[in-house]
Amino acid sequence: KQEVTQIPAALSVPEGENLVLNCSFTDSAIYNLQWFRQDPGKGLTSLLLIQSSQREQTSGRLNASLDKSSGRSTLYIAASQPGDSATYLCAAYTGGFKTIFGAGTRLFVKA
Amino acid sequence: SQTIHQWPATLVQPVGSPLSLECTVEGTSNPNLYWYRQAAGRGLQLLFYSVGIGQISSEVPQNLSASRPQDRQFILSSKKLLLSDSGFYLCAWGGGTGETQYFGPGTRLLVL
Numbered sequence: 001k002q003e004v005t006q007i008p009a010a011l012s013v014p015e016g017e018n019l020v021l022n023c024s025f026t027d028s029a030i031y032n033l034q035w036f037r038q039d040p041g042k043g044l045t046s047l048l049l050i051q052s053s054q055r056e057q058t059s060g061r062l063n064a065s066l067d068k069s070s071g072r073s074t075l076y077i078a079a080s081q082p083g084d085s086a087t088y089l090c091a092a093y094t095g096g097f098k099t100i101f102g103a104g105t106r107l108f109v110k111a
Numbered sequence: 112s113q114t115i116h117q118w119p120a121t122l123v124q125p126v127g128s129p130l131s132l133e134c135t136v137e138g139t140s141n142p143n144l145y146w147y148r149q150a151a152g153r154g155l156q157l158l159f160y161s162v163g164i165g166q167i168s169s170e171v172p173q174n175l176s177a178s179r180p181q182d183r184q185f186i187l188s189s190k191k192l193l194l195s196d197s198g199f200y201l202c203a204w205g206g207g208t209g210e211t212q213y214f215g216p217g218t219r220l221l222v223l
Contacts, residue, residue: 042217044212
């Protein structure tokens with residue numbers, strides 16, 4: 001049974017800092033790994049999707065990497081801004097119609 | 112462009128009362144539709160998914176049911192709410208398996 005874990009549960013950093021969010025999954029047989037952003041009381045917004053054959057994806061200040069063999073993915077945020085404050089969730093697609101989500105990392109960027 | 116709507120945004124209901132949450136999608140045809148529940152500090156739990164009108168698959172046996180009366184309408188229902196039904200309910204659509212899912216704004220349900 002696939003399980004997705006995100007550590008830490010919460011993170012507070014000063015503005016301008018580069019940071020890394022971690023995601024681990026127990027079953028390496030995934031088709032893709034996604035990172036989402038969720039603002040308080042809102043739905044999820046897709047940030048990056050990495051196919052199982054890829055190693056990383058980049059969008060602006062965001063870079064996500066995937067290492068299937070070790071069951072890990074990281075989301076790197078460069079030069080963090082207060083507007084980056086949100087909860088970041090990773091999700092592993094395991095086939096069929098099932099996507100397994102982590103509980104998220106709540107990020108607070110201090111101005 | 113595609114848009115997904117959910118209503119109501121917030122709902123407070125007494126235990127034992129019925130429930131109906133609605134989700135509609137615009138700008139796409141024959142989408143795969145999903146209902147998730149998000150409890151505080153937990154990941155999203157898939158409740159139901161649908162690949163077409165009248166086709167519903169349940170992932171977790173529970174007090175809830177889902178229906179898809181139209182191509183772009185997905186409804187989550189309950190005949191009698193339990194305290195444990197409280198949570199944040201999210202509807203999503205995805206163009207195909209393995210592709211990204213697009214989420215609605217969510218409905219916060221509090222059962223008292």
